[in-house]
Amino acid sequence: DAGITQSPRHKVTETGTPVTLRCHQTENHRYMYWYRQDPGHGLRLIHYSYGVKDTDKGEVSDGYSVSRSKTEDFLLTLESATSSQTSVYFCAISSDGTFGYTFGSGTRLTVV
Amino acid sequence: SQQGEEDPQALSIQEGENATMNCSYKTSINNLQWYRQNSGRGLVHLILIRSNEREKHSGRLRVTLDTSKKSSSLLITASRAADTASYFCATSDQTGANNLFFGTGTRLTVIP
Numbered sequence: 741d742a743g744i745t746q747s748p749r750h751k752v753t754e755t756g757t758p759v760t761l762r763c764h765q766t767e768n769h770r771y772m773y774w775y776r777q778d779p780g781h782g783l784r785l786i787h788y789s790y791g792v793k794d795t796d797k798g799e800v801s802d803g804y805s806v807s808r809s810k811t812e813d814f815l816l817t818l819e820s821a822t823s824s825q826t827s828v829y830f831c832a833i834s835s836d837g838t839f840g841y842t843f844g845s846g847t848r849l850t851v852v
Numbered sequence: 853s854q855q856g857e858e859d860p861q862a863l864s865i866q867e868g869e870n871a872t873m874n875c876s877y878k879t880s881i882n883n884l885q886w887y888r889q890n891s892g893r894g895l896v897h898l899i900l901i902r903s904n905e906r907e908k909h910s911g912r913l914r915v916t917l918d919t920s921k922k923s924s925s926l927l928i929t930a931s932r933a934a935d936t937a938s939y940f941c942a943t944s945d946q947t948g949a950n951n952l953f954f955g956t957g958t959r960l961t962v963i964p
Binding site: 782844 | 883885887892893896897900940944950952953956
């Protein structure tokens with residue numbers, strides 16, 4: 741996972757609390773993505789960014805917001821965490837958006 | 853959803869045997885990619901095949917693409933215990949969206 745790091749790696753939080761996950765890249769790639777992975781669903785796109793301050797929604801964006809104030813950082817925020825947001829969250833980067841993505845190691849989030 | 857589907861969901865073989873996984877998708881694509889995920893890790897890009905290609909090789913990997921049937925297969929020859937992982941196909945569609953749609957994955961177990 742060289743060039744991309746996610747933090748934290750694990751987090752347990754209570755229902756109703758805000759949570760922010762961070763993705764940091766050193767590759768200077770234009771595109772950054774947040775996916776969630778759940779059993780039986782594969783990876784589903786939450787939000788993505790195609791440049792600083794340029795973001796768009798994915799197929800499961802409800803309850804999530806993102807921000808990208810610098811090329812290297814993409815933040816995913818759960819404004820008020822719910823149990824249905826318990827999942828493994830992956831960040832990915834890409835130079836052009838359509839070819840091989842590089843993934844981070846993931847953040848395992850548990851909402852209790 | 854454009855999400856692809858891999859078949860089978862799980863596959864168990866002996867070391868040295870070949871493993872074949874299939875992927876079906878729903879819309880016209882620009883390219884199709886295969887990724888591997890070891891337990892507890894992020895996805896790793898394996899190989900990409902463009903929509904105008906029918907077959908591609910990379911080491912022990914062989915990928916085929918049939919756009920008329922909207923399907924692809926990944927063949928791993930002479931499997932090794934280290935090939936034990938989940939394998940996902942991902943498609944880049946022709947709508948211009950700069951993101952990938954992932955399937956639900958095939959869990960491959962190679963028995964030493």
